[in-house]
Amino acid sequence: MKTKSILLACLAASLVIFAGVYGCARKEVKSTSGMETQQPMKEAPAAPSPSAPPAREQAKTEAPPGPKEQPQPVEPVKAEKALKDVFFNFDSYAITPYYASVLQKDAAWMKAHPGRVVTIEGNCDERGTVEYNLALGQRRADAAKKYLLSLGIPADRLKTISYGKSKPFDPGHNEAAWAKNRRDHFVVQ
Numbered sequence: 001m002k003t004k005s006i007l008l009a010c011l012a013a014s015l016v017i018f019a020g021v022y023g024c025a026r027k028e029v030k031s032t033s034g035m036e037t038q039q040p041m042k043e044a045p046a047a048p049s050p051s052a053p054p055a056r057e058q059a060k061t062e063a064p065p066g067p068k069e070q071p072q073p074v075e076p077v078k079a080e081k082a083l084k085d086v087f088f089n090f091d092s093y094a095i096t097p098y099y100a101s102v103l104q105k106d107a108a109w110m111k112a113h114p115g116r117v118v119t120i121e122g123n124c125d126e127r128g129t130v131e132y133n134l135a136l137g138q139r140r141a142d143a144a145k146k147y148l149l150s151l152g153i154p155a156d157r158l159k160t161i162s163y164g165k166s167k168p169f170d171p172g173h174n175e176a177a178w179a180k181n182r183r184d185h186f187v188v189q
Helices: 003-024 055-062 096-113 128-151 176-182
Strands: 026-030 035-042 116-123 158-164 183-188
Touching: 055 116, 096 116, 116 128, 128 158
Parallel strands: 116 158
Antiparallel strands: 026 035, 116 183
């Protein structure tokens, strides 16, 4: 008797699973009387065949753009993804050979995106006076600008600003944090 009950329970569970897998998908809908009813769900549209281009591409091939079509606005780019920061030694605005190669890659990106204007933000660590750090941050930004100009980037595409010690990247008060804060940061517009 016990075995028969277990067998019936297994059979019932199999039927439920089978009906769920192979049965029609149903969606519960409230009727106007407030009672829930089940209606078959609509099937998903068939995927396009691999040989046919997607509908968006078909539209492009069927109707070429007219001469009066407006250019698409330029999408904003985050400087963190587009250009790499340049870091400096303590109390220095000299660009080291390593960061010269970083600036060469940044210049290559800028040449590939000629419509972009870049603001170079000069930053310092927290040591020193506000005035001293503003001047040092400006010298750092100017050094990167001068190097980018030497690589062929037009001057009208480069702006500079110094934040001195007012915008630290790392708020810590140790050498590791200060090293991260002595930098030029690039903002793409």
